Amino acid sequence: MTIKENIIWATKQLVNSCERPQYEAELLLAYHLNQNRIYLIVHDEEEVENINKYQNLIERRAQHEPYEYIVGVASFYDIHLNVEEGVLIPRPETEILIDLVADIIEKDKITAIAEIGVGSGAISIVLARKFPNLCITATDISDKPLQISHININKYDLSDRISLLKSNLLDEVQEEIELVVSNPPYIAEDFLLESNVVDYEPKEALFGGRVGDELLKQIILDVKARGVKYLACEMGYDQKEPLEAFVKDVGVKYIKFYKDLAGFDRGFVIEFHKEM
Numbered sequence: 001m002t003i004k005e006n007i008i009w010a011t012k013q014l015v016n017s018c019e020r021p022q023y024e025a026e027l028l029l030a031y032h033l034n035q036n037r038i039y040l041i042v043h044d045e046e047e048v049e050n051i052n053k054y055q056n057l058i059e060r061r062a063q064h065e066p067y068e069y070i071v072g073v074a075s076f077y078d079i080h081l082n083v084e085e086g087v088l089i090p091r092p093e094t095e096i097l098i099d100l101v102a103d104i105i106e107k108d109k110i111t112a113i114a115e116i117g118v119g120s121g122a123i124s125i126v127l128a129r130k131f132p133n134l135c136i137t138a139t140d141i142s143d144k145p146l147q148i149s150h151i152n153i154n155k156y157d158l159s160d161r162i163s164l165l166k167s168n169l170l171d172e173v174q175e176e177i178e179l180v181v182s183n184p185p186y187i188a189e190d191f192l193l194e195s196n197v198v199d200y201e202p203k204e205a206l207f208g209g210r211v212g213d214e215l216l217k218q219i220i221l222d223v224k225a226r227g228v229k230y231l232a233c234e235m236g237y238d239q240k241e242p243l244e245a246f247v248k249d250v251g252v253k254y255i256k257f258y259k260d261l262a263g264f265d266r267g268f269v270i271e272f273h274k275e276m
């Protein structure tokens, strides 16, 4: 079968699993041939070798396996991260969190921060690349994210400034830190997710508890107890009200919520009062 025929066949297989079946059929064929998409257009009458391998990629995608797990790479901000099952695929909305944190780091000339729930390393790697004097302690409770983020940190030559720690939240962190950033699991346990998410991505990265915001609340309490000045977190679209009420009881200098590009509440920045 030629390139053109393969794309027609694959597009039909992907109709029920992808929003843009032809585009993904082409991306996966380009990946299979180790070429770019332009090559497919220019060489559309060329025979495809190892066709079974390509068909296997298409079958996996037709079963809703995320594209990023199939090819082993996710694009995020200005970097490419290795990903595989067991590690959350970084989402574009997390780039907003990074920009807000970057503003604070720049304004307060911060040099030491921690990340809770490092996953693929997306947040810590982008921040370390933006700020050459920044040191980051990044924790995760699961082994797979720690393995994969270790690979990604080395890929960008940042192992001297990002230290990884297996830890529940900040429990094992000894360093003095000025800011904590986190995109923790914040989805309610009974929330219905799409098959490509719930069947493939790690539960520990998605679900924050019965209600969903349990871990976020614990992070707020832990960060305050450590006397850290700032906390910036991603959260669910419906968590603004309960978190606003929660921090009123806890006592903070301010909490500012931010929205994602679709206009949904998506996270917050807290500044805590300086302990006397």
Ligand SMILES: C[S@@+](CC[C@H](N)C(=O)[O-])C[C@H]1O[C@@H](n2cnc3c(N)ncnc32)[C@H](O)[C@@H]1O
Pocket: 088, 089, 090, 091, 094, 116, 117, 118, 119, 120, 121, 122, 123, 139, 140, 141, 142, 145, 167, 168, 169, 183, 184, 185, 204, 205, 206
């Ligand atoms: C939503 S993912 C975020 C990954 C990455 N930071 C990103 O934004 O793409 C949450 C991460 O937190 C980790 N995690 C869950 N509970 C944790 C806990 N109690 N302490 C530390 N990490 C935790 C998960 O293993 C997962 O890697």
